[in-house]
């Protein structure tokens with residue numbers, strides 16, 4: 139048995155030295171030391187030894203196993219190192235090639251527009267609030283004085299989730315949420331920017347778009363405060379020479395209500411295609427907060443009054459930058475976005 143072990147050692151060491159690939163080494167490992175390997179076969183015969191012989195031979199066998207194990211590991215490392223050196227020798231690196239530049243991103247034009255609107259109102263003392271994009275029928279409609287089955291609900295074709303939960307069709311529901319939070323404190327003076335959803339989809343309507351709501355409540359707030367605030371905003375946003383006009387309109391949640399137009403930014407008021415020859419562009423909806431809406435928010439309309447407005451961010455941006463198709467904002471075409 140001693141001889142067998144010695145012979146195996148000699149043969150194995152020679153085979154390991156000769157192995158020229160990692161695959162060959164691993165085949166060798168199992169043919170030597172695997173379940174049916176040669177070393178294992180020899181050890182099978184240990185049972186035939188006398189008790190006196192067994193310890194010494196057992197030790198010898200263990201030593202041999204360790205030796206072979208080390209030799210296999212060393213050989214594998216040798217092969218790997220050699221392969222690495224070869225690779226280093228073959229591969230060349232051309233340090234004069236131009237690098238791959240990381241194209242810096244930028245804020246989306248709609249985010250920029252919203253930031254700008256926020257900055258203007260913040261400078262006028264407004265706070266910024268955020269509501270929920272998923273709303274209840276109560277806040278989206280009822281608290282806005284649009285009871286169930288009110289025909290004006292048709293103005294805002296909605297995405298319902300259940301009979302009672304929908305994607306908000308405007309930022310107005312946050313008016314009530316802000317009032318509930320603030321009441322009975324005054325003044326309330328906030329803007330509410332965010333996403334809104336309606337079932338509309340064409341060159342000037344997107345199923346998702348952005349609004350900025352404004353809400354001011356205090357003792358003695360008058361219609362002239364509404365007009366002055368909106369004029370100041372439009373002038374800061376579109377230029378000091380801008381003018382606005384207010385047209386009577388209807389919203390269930392304001393009374394009186396007004397549609398706000400500004401001088402056409404394309405033709406300066408002379409009349410063109412964009413303003414359909416009128417010289418004016420409709421830019422936002424507004425009005426004095428309806429007493430019922432104040433009451434539902436917790437305020438007493440005998441003590442306080444307020445005004446509210448809602449402006450479409452896409453429309454603000456389209457008119458400011460001369461973008462003629464709303465869908466451009468949502469197509470993620472870098473050639474478009476890079477211009478802002």
Ligand code: PHE
Nearest residue numbers: 308310423424425446447448
């Ligand atoms: N919520 C209205 C809309 O989306 C806009 C609006 C807000 C009008 C506040 C008046 C007051 O059309």
